[in-house]
Amino acid sequence: MTMRLNRLWLGSVAVVLASCASVEKPPSKAAANPAVTPQLAVSVYAAGSLRGAMTTIAKDFEARTGQKIALTFGASGLLRERIEKGEAAQVFASADNDHPRRLAQQGSWQPSTVFVRNTLCALTSDKINASPDTLLATLLRADVRLGTSTPKADPSGDYTWAMFEKANVLQAGAFATLSSKAHKLVGAVDSPQPPDGRLAYAWIMDKGDVDVFLTYCTNAVAAQKEVPRLKVVQLPPELKVGAAYGMTVRQGAAPAASAFAKALLAPEGQAVFARFGFGAP
Numbered sequence: 001m002t003m004r005l006n007r008l009w010l011g012s013v014a015v016v017l018a019s020c021a022s023v024e025k026p027p028s029k030a031a032a033n034p035a036v037t038p039q040l041a042v043s044v045y046a047a048g049s050l051r052g053a054m055t056t057i058a059k060d061f062e063a064r065t066g067q068k069i070a071l072t073f074g075a076s077g078l079l080r081e082r083i084e085k086g087e088a089a090q091v092f093a094s095a096d097n098d099h100p101r102r103l104a105q106q107g108s109w110q111p112s113t114v115f116v117r118n119t120l121c122a123l124t125s126d127k128i129n130a131s132p133d134t135l136l137a138t139l140l141r142a143d144v145r146l147g148t149s150t151p152k153a154d155p156s157g158d159y160t161w162a163m164f165e166k167a168n169v170l171q172a173g174a175f176a177t178l179s180s181k182a183h184k185l186v187g188a189v190d191s192p193q194p195p196d197g198r199l200a201y202a203w204i205m206d207k208g209d210v211d212v213f214l215t216y217c218t219n220a221v222a223a224q225k226e227v228p229r230l231k232v233v234q235l236p237p238e239l240k241v242g243a244a245y246g247m248t249v250r251q252g253a254a255p256a257a258s259a260f261a262k263a264l265l266a267p268e269g270q271a272v273f274a275r276f277g278f279g280a281p
Contacts, residue, residue, distance in 0.1 A: 041068035045079045047095035053276040067256045075154035075187040090257040096155035097246030109248045117279035118243040121217035122233040132236040147210035154187025159241045160214045202226035218277040
């Protein structure tokens with residue numbers, strides 16, 4: 001009788017264990033809902049002058065698609081060098097079209113596309129009284145300190161030197177005078193960095209380091225908003241230099257990278273650029 005009871009008890013235990021083993025664990029939330037599966041952020045390297053507009057477009061893109069965008073800003077030439085040294089950017093938006101084209105020529109990036117335009121302006125202190133007609137004479141004055149970006153490292157510097165060439169056509173010797181007196185204050189690896197939350201051009205002018213800074217009109221307007229006493233002076237037509245901004249996408253990048261690049265050219269993206277003072281491609 002005892003042996004029979006033991007056999008019955010062991011059989012019951014076996015049934016219970018088998019039932020427990022057959023119960024599946026509930027699926028995780030990520031497995032049940034693929035939409036919540038974490039996505040890798042698309043790494044976007046962009047010219048510093050694009051910070052305001054690009055940040056706005058990236059936020060809109062994230063809200064619309066759920067895809068994260070990781071933005072890195074800096075001088076376009078320096079960003080290209082970092083990419084060439086192995087940094088894993090997927091989209092490169094430059095303040096010129098030469099740096100993206102150089103990446104594309106190496107075979108690992110797609111052909112570059114111009115997506116916005118800009119132009120140079122003069123950002124002056126409140127002590128400088130200049131108009132487009134008198135700007136060149138003002139820049140050539142021995143007592144006027146001139147600030148620029150760094151050529152080759154930052155396209156803004158290259159555009160500024162192109163403007164010096166145009167000035168030389170109007171007045172012999174202007175190129176030598178302007179290029180020798182220019183203080184290259186931004187765009188280089190060792191350029192002084194502004195405090196967090198400050199725009200470099202506004203910070204430099206606010207400190208009184210120079211009297212005039214030649215930079216993109218979008219930067220000049222943003223600096224004036226930060227330091228209202230500063231003035232923005234347009235270059236006269238004979239000195240104007242246009243800036244064509246180019247972008248490229250890495251070959252084999254995630255589809256979201258191409259989608260973000262397309263968003264920059266879409267009407268909604270172009271409307272954001274226009275609000276920040278950029279011209280259409």
